[in-house]
Each structure stands twice: as C-alpha cells, then as structure tokens.
Amino acid sequence: MPLSKDQISTLLALVAGSTEDDMSCDGCFEHVAQFVETELAGAELCETMLLIQNHMKNCPCCKDEYNALKLAMVALEGQE
Numbered sequence: 001m002p003l004s005k006d007q008i009s010t011l012l013a014l015v016a017g018s019t020e021d022d023m024s025c026d027g028c029f030e031h032v033a034q035f036v037e038t039e040l041a042g043a044e045l046c047e048t049m050l051l052i053q054n055h056m057k058n059c060p061c062c063k064d065e066y067n068a069l070k071l072a073m074v075a076l077e078g079q080e
C-alpha cells in the first residue's frame with residue numbers, strides 16, 4: 001500500500017531535523033548540567049542529551065551556558 005501524502009510529509013518532517021523544535025531553551029537549561037556530567041563521565045549520550053547537543057548547535061545562548069557550566073564543573077572536579 002503506497003504512502004499517503006500526509007504520511008510522506010510526516011516522514012519528511014522527521015527526517016528533516018524535527019529535533020530542532022523538540023528541545024526548547026528552557027528544556028535545555030534544565031538538562032544541561034546532566035549533559036555536562038554525562039560528557040565528563042564519558043558516558044553514552046541518551047536521546048535527551050542528543051537533543052541538547054543538537055539544540056546547542058543552533059543556539060549560542062545555550063552553548064554559552066554549557067561552556068560556563070563545563071568550566072565550573074571541571075574546576076570543581078580538579079579540587080577534589
């Protein structure tokens with residue numbers, strides 16, 4: 001059975017980076033600490049973390065937050 005036009009456009013939206021809208025700045029701020037922890041631990045990024053990574057590619061504001069947090073967490077780890 002061929003795909004309907006609706007199904008095709010849904011699939012195209014999925015392929016064409018729908019993730020861009022899946023993570024808001026609020027959501028990103030909420031999870032960015034966990035993202036840095038995961039990254040510093042060298043653990044595999046879960047789906048949420050991948051969304052954050054993707055969001056930061058398009059959002060300098062959240063990327064700044066991430067960089068600041070990472071610096072702070074690395075500094076804290078160094079003190080232990």
Ligand SMILES: [Zn+2]
Pocket residue numbers: 024025026028055059061062
């Ligand atoms: Zn953002």
